[in-house]
Amino acid sequence: GDSVTQTEGLVTLTEGLPVMLNCTYQSTYSPFLFWYVQHLNEAPKLLLKSFTDNKRPEHQGFHATLHKSSSSFHLQKSSAQLSDSALYYCALSANSNNRIFFGDGTQLVVKP
Amino acid sequence: DPKIIQKPKYLVAVTGSEKILICEQYLGHNAMYWYRQSAKKPLEFMFSYSYQKLMDNQTASSRFQPQSSKKNHLDLQITALKPDDSATYFCASSLTGGPSAETLYFGSGTRLTVL
Numbered sequence: 114g115d116s117v118t119q120t121e122g123l124v125t126l127t128e129g130l131p132v133m134l135n136c137t138y139q140s141t142y143s144p145f146l147f148w149y150v151q152h153l154n155e156a157p158k159l160l161l162k163s164f165t166d167n168k169r170p171e172h173q174g175f176h177a178t179l180h181k182s183s184s185s186f187h188l189q190k191s192s193a194q195l196s197d198s199a200l201y202y203c204a205l206s207a208n209s210n211n212r213i214f215f216g217d218g219t220q221l222v223v224k225p
Numbered sequence: 226d227p228k229i230i231q232k233p234k235y236l237v238a239v240t241g242s243e244k245i246l247i248c249e250q251y252l253g254h255n256a257m258y259w260y261r262q263s264a265k266k267p268l269e270f271m272f273s274y275s276y277q278k279l280m281d282n283q284t285a286s287s288r289f290q291p292q293s294s295k296k297n298h299l300d301l302q303i304t305a306l307k308p309d310d311s312a313t314y315f316c317a318s319s320l321t322g323g324p325s326a327e328t329l330y331f332g333s334g335t336r337l338t339v340l
Contacts (some may be wrong), residue, residue: 143338145326147326159328214270215268217267
């Protein structure tokens with residue numbers, strides 16, 4: 114079946130340092146991968162999603178590259194900001210019903 | 226203005242009672258979804274509807290029943306409530322619900338507490 118794994122439950126780092134949140138997946142199809150972000154007391158919203166033509170999606174300084182060989186879609190940013198503190202979900206869509214599976218989420222805490 | 230309206234924002238219920246969670250979307254989308262978020266299972270898919278037809282159901286219990294009276298409405302009826310049902314329930318929508326990488330747009334959620 115389809116699944117998404119986010120190994121880190123909590124990532125704490127200092128403002129200005131690079132961010133990398135891990136995401137690996139399993140799918141019998143060729144899936145689309147997403148990153149959603151949820152700030153405190155807010156609804157989740159799309160941060161970025163994979164393209165079919167291997168372009169690297171970018172948004173608000175974040176980027177992610179779909180590596181089919183390693184089944185990964187890690188989220189990266191060169192320099193963390195305090196406002197990046199949030200819950201980040203990696204998600205996968207692979208079947209005809211457009212059911213989107215979410216990983217367990219990674220809480221990112223950026224400290225001054 | 227919020228494009229996906231969920232009512233109520235907070236809900237407290239007693240064990241064994243029945244509640245209805247309301248969701249309306251004004252994005253012109255044809256697919257709607259329910260997700261549940263709790264400490265035990267973050268963002269768990271429950272149901273998806275496309276053009277008012279049930280497309281997918283990952284909720285084992287029949288106590289959870291989605292109701293679509295209009296294309297832009299997808300309510301969630303929960304009967305015989307249990308404390309384990311305590312969670313934040315998010316409604317979401319997407320353009321068609323078809324086999325593509327559609328973006329999900331979430332409402333602000335209904336936080337349900339069952340005592």
